Amino acid sequence: MATSRRILLPEDEIPKQWYNVLPDLPRPLSPPINPQTREPVNPKDLEALFAKELVRQEVSSDRWILIPEEVREVYRIWRPTPLYRAARLEKLLRTPAKIYYKYEGVSPPGSHKPNTAVAQAYYNMKEGIARLTTETGAGQWGSALAFGCMYFGMKATVYMVKVSYHQKPFRRILMECWGAEVIPSPSDRTEFGRKVLKEDPDTPGSLGIAISEAIEDAVTSDDAKYSLGSVLNHVLLHQTVIGLEAKEQLKIVDDYPDMVFGCVGGGSSFSGLFLPFYYDRKSKKAEKPVRFIAVEPTACPTLSKGVYMYDHGDAARLTPLLKMYTLGHDFIPPPIHAGGLRYHGDAPILCLLVKEGEVEVKAYNQVEVCKAASLFIKAEGIIPAPETAHAIKAVIDEALKCRETGESKTLLFNFSGHGLLDLKAYDDYLRGLLQPYDYPEEKIEETIRKLKKLYPWLDQLPY
Numbered sequence: 001m002a003t004s005r006r007i008l009l010p011e012d013e014i015p016k017q018w019y020n021v022l023p024d025l026p027r028p029l030s031p032p033i034n035p036q037t038r039e040p041v042n043p044k045d046l047e048a049l050f051a052k053e054l055v056r057q058e059v060s061s062d063r064w065i066l067i068p069e070e071v072r073e074v075y076r077i078w079r080p081t082p083l084y085r086a087a088r089l090e091k092l093l094r095t096p097a098k099i100y101y102k103y104e105g106v107s108p109p110g111s112h113k114p115n116t117a118v119a120q121a122y123y124n125m126k127e128g129i130a131r132l133t134t135e136t137g138a139g140q141w142g143s144a145l146a147f148g149c150m151y152f153g154m155k156a157t158v159y160m161v162k163v164s165y166h167q168k169p170f171r172r173i174l175m176e177c178w179g180a181e182v183i184p185s186p187s188d189r190t191e192f193g194r195k196v197l198k199e200d201p202d203t204p205g206s207l208g209i210a211i212s213e214a215i216e217d218a219v220t221s222d223d224a225k226y227s228l229g230s231v232l233n234h235v236l237l238h239q240t241v242i243g244l245e246a247k248e249q250l251k252i253v254d255d256y257p258d259m260v261f262g263c264v265g266g267g268s269s270f271s272g273l274f275l276p277f278y279y280d281r282k283s284k285k286a287e288k289p290v291r292f293i294a295v296e297p298t299a300c301p302t303l304s305k306g307v308y309m310y311d312h313g314d315a316a317r318l319t320p321l322l323k324m325y326t327l328g329h330d331f332i333p334p335p336i337h338a339g340g341l342r343y344h345g346d347a348p349i350l351c352l353l354v355k356e357g358e359v360e361v362k363a364y365n366q367v368e369v370c371k372a373a374s375l376f377i378k379a380e381g382i383i384p385a386p387e388t389a390h391a392i393k394a395v396i397d398e399a400l401k402c403r404e405t406g407e408s409k410t411l412l413f414n415f416s417g418h419g420l421l422d423l424k425a426y427d428d429y430l431r432g433l434l435q436p437y438d439y440p441e442e443k444i445e446e447t448i449r450k451l452k453k454l455y456p457w458l459d460q461l462p463y
């Protein structure tokens, strides 16, 4: 019987530096734009929201950025994470491909998200900030930040989309265990929340509303800053520990990927895995012409069907305009189980690399995705988050292709989190209750029309 094996790194091999891709992009990233001035946002202005060091990292041109020893100390609780060779899955698929996955589900919150939450809490603490505010949908990001803040003796205030607050209590309880204050959003804590509640007291809330409340809370208090769990450059930077470790682990077994896969919500975990391999390719150090595959839901097809243009990061249009693939900031996601993949935009870094043809894109619906996940579970035993299951579907498809062609490709994917708090998805799948969703193309065209009407000068920007 084939056994799937763990490839472990010694504790002192947690990376000492993060990899910053900004100096290695095929062309410079388009700057965030302030829609009032129509000018690039001055990084200084971002310091009202974020810790200074995080703003510095956001625009840094240093390729390698030191990971503070205090952050590595917390990483030690679960890092280095194991790399698995999925030998039982390979056998089940009768594929000559070799399948590896980097298992980020071993962190206390159960996903890759604390890689950045811990770093963000640390830098804010160093700058004398006592409290961080953020939003969360189903609670993955909120729980990671609650965990990070707990470690550095800070308070966390998490605005949680009201419908999830009531329907998905487990991550709320996790956050409260770690000492965070969790507030169902919209709330009467903020002016924006009160306004929404007045108009519609029974609203289920949305991520866009929760973002607006968290930002308002941070900018109206002296001791608080805001924190974001994906999309921004500094978040992708912190996630590169994943790929840097994976590269060392593959060296142990003398292997190198032909293809690197990851699911994409805002793009941070997939970028964290593939960017260090992109660096190899860019600097001609890659052993093979490695390919990168981003995987998303057909219900939220940002990279595969969205438009590459400036848009807001939130529904209330509080954030600057970011150049990215977008489905429109007023996109209302269908109710799929992969809550972490329902964002209307994606990280500008990842979008640029897709636009430039450096990264390929695939999209699947949640029925085929859950089917792939249940095959994976029967081989490997570990229950993936519904988000992770998207990457698994793409890997299984590629492994089956290898069975046809007889190629023994090396496939590597990011196992972004475990699914033990998302068992409802599997229950619905096993009972045949899951629906496939496809986001209608007409809606995307409508979005572009609306954006162009709102900002008719968008086409004239030089970026």
Ligand SMILES: *Cc1c(COP(=O)(O)O)cnc(C)c1O
Residues within 6 Å of the ligand: 111, 112, 113, 140, 141, 229, 230, 231, 263, 264, 265, 266, 267, 268, 269, 270, 340, 341, 385, 387, 388, 416, 417, 418
């Ligand atoms: C949040 C989340 C994602 C999506 O976020 P990215 O920024 O795209 O990584 C994926 N998987 C899991 C388990 C998550 O919690």
